[in-house]
Amino acid sequence: MVAKSKLGLGELIATRRDALSFKPEAILEGTLQEILKLSALAPSELNLQPTRFILVRTPQGKAKLHECAFRHRSILQAPVTVIACGDSRVENPHYLDAVMALERTPLDNTSLHQAVSQLFSYKPSFGSLEVWVNRQVMLTVAHLLLAAQSVGVDSCLLQSFVQGHVQRAFGLPEEVFVCALIPLGYANPPLKQFGGHFDLNKVVYEEQFSAHLEGFLP
């Protein structure tokens, strides 16, 4: 039985904080699977779903990852760390067939192949596959943080790691990019102190980007 939070989504978003250190307490397998299942429901461009999660929970795996991530202590402490990575080989016809087999894409098979081919040859809004993959994966990561919190599991998010070291240590091909590491577990209090957020009038502009960078620069 997975313990559900009584908090609504707004409260979950407002109260989530990065965990600074973790207790050794394990996460029940059902709880972990629930977090992963919800995270994998995140949207992705053309429903291509490039996100892959590697679960690191053995002492050997944790020790390897710890070395790849500037020895961040959370990786040794947390019962599990998720390596969130993205596979850029989504243009592969076999892969597209698998997406089509989900039967939930609004495009027919030919249109999907064409749309993907155009997207990656024209790259209208991104410079590289690595950027495209990171956009998709980080959305699933955002889901993962909140999904974890919704079942009472704390998390922290790490992007301080050496990409090539993680790829080599965990058998990732060069087309698969590591986007984030997420230690999951039960935090030792205190959580990270609230760092504050800018008021909306500093981050939301009407109709066009604020030319005078109101509030930030003279």
Ligand SMILES: Cc1cc2nc3c(=O)[nH]c(=O)nc-3n(C[C@H](O)[C@H](O)[C@H](O)COP(=O)(O)O)c2cc1C
């Ligand atoms: C994309 C991203 C990368 C981050 N990378 C690191 C990191 O490498 N090391 C670390 O200690 N914290 C990292 N953090 C955690 C942030 O420092 C933390 O989220 C921020 O201070 C706000 O705190 P909060 O999550 O408690 O609101 C990262 C957060 C994000 C969103």
